[in-house]
Amino acid sequence: MYSIGDFARIGRVSVRMLRHYDALGLLAPARVDPLTGYRSYEAAQLSRLNRVVALKDLGFSLQQVRQILDEKVDVAELQGMLRLRRADLEARVEADRARLRGVEARIQIIEKEGVLPADVVVKSVPAVRVAELSAVAESYASEHIGPVIQPLYPELHARLTKAGVELAGPGIAYYEEAPDGGVKIHASFPVNVAPDPAYDFDVVDLPAIERAATIIHHGPMDGVDATIQNLHRWIEDHGERGAGFSREVYLEYGMGDPENWVTEIQEPLA
Numbered sequence: 001m002y003s004i005g006d007f008a009r010i011g012r013v014s015v016r017m018l019r020h021y022d023a024l025g026l027l028a029p030a031r032v033d034p035l036t037g038y039r040s041y042e043a044a045q046l047s048r049l050n051r052v053v054a055l056k057d058l059g060f061s062l063q064q065v066r067q068i069l070d071e072k073v074d075v076a077e078l079q080g081m082l083r084l085r086r087a088d089l090e091a092r093v094e095a096d097r098a099r100l101r102g103v104e105a106r107i108q109i110i111e112k113e114g115v116l117p118a119d120v121v122v123k124s125v126p127a128v129r130v131a132e133l134s135a136v137a138e139s140y141a142s143e144h145i146g147p148v149i150q151p152l153y154p155e156l157h158a159r160l161t162k163a164g165v166e167l168a169g170p171g172i173a174y175y176e177e178a179p180d181g182g183v184k185i186h187a188s189f190p191v192n193v194a195p196d197p198a199y200d201f202d203v204v205d206l207p208a209i210e211r212a213a214t215i216i217h218h219g220p221m222d223g224v225d226a227t228i229q230n231l232h233r234w235i236e237d238h239g240e241r242g243a244g245f246s247r248e249v250y251l252e253y254g255m256g257d258p259e260n261w262v263t264e265i266q267e268p269l270a
Contacts (some may be wrong), residue, residue, distance in 0.1 A: 001030065007041035011049045026052055026066050051078065058085040098143045104222075119216060120234045125209035125247075125266055128172070131160055131201050132188035136178045142222060145185065149173060152187035159201050160189065168192050171250040174206070206247075211269040213240065216251075220258035224248075224265070231267055243270040 008015045021027040022039070027048055029039035048069065055065040068081070133156045137148040153171055160167065169190035178184040188206075195203040213235050217227040228246070235242055245268075252262040 001040040127208040130188035
């Protein structure tokens with residue numbers, strides 16, 4: 001038998017928390033001295049304590065924890081519940097991280113207000129044949145674009161490899177309005193093959209752009225909004241006008257440190 005202090009130390013919880021669990025009927029002592037009121041616990045009770053703490057830390061209320069344990073959920077069911085809750089928490093953490101990255105990107109935009117980029121180049125972009133996969137995102141917000149476009153490229157690469165089609169250049173992304181108000185995203189690679197109904201991807205010809213204002217973005221795509229907005233300020237300040245959706249050419253992407261990624265933004269001009 002262990003005193004409440006020893007049991008708390010072994011179970012890595014506080015004495016106050018053990019008393020609270022006792023009051024709620026979650027984990028009663030194995031024995032309570034009728035004269036002194038001292039609580040004693042058995043080592044076998046660590047199993048229930050571990051379940052209580054794990055469920056509580058994964059976001060279940062103590063009332064829910066008691067219901068789960070009183071129903072005598074077996075180990076396999078408990079593991080399944082914990083995995084689901086862990087996945088939910090991991091998704092929330094990633095969403096919070098995405099929001100933080102978005103805030104940091106907006107701060108970068110604000111910091112660069114009034115500073116026009118000096119590295120904008122106006123040039124013609126030749127037509128190119130690409131193999132592509134497409135999907136629809138809810139909006140142009142980074143937190144909507146990223147999760148949709150990111151899986152498309154490895155999937156497209158796998159399908160091209162399976163079909164024996166070689167890449168003829170770096171990846172290109174382009175966008176268009178979706179009928180429901182969303183954004184249709186096209187993830188593509190240049191190829192030198194003709195369209196074939198046997199392919200499980202589309203082969204299309206991207207038209208040439210007679211004049212495009214282009215700028216190089218360095219680093220992860222989380223910060224590309226600042227680069228795009230700076231490009232549009234340059235376009236307006238130089239008496240130009242955008243004429244359609246921009247393209248993103250991933251010159252260095254997907255390998256190594258994202259800080260080393262290099263992307264060219266191509267904005268068609270009227």
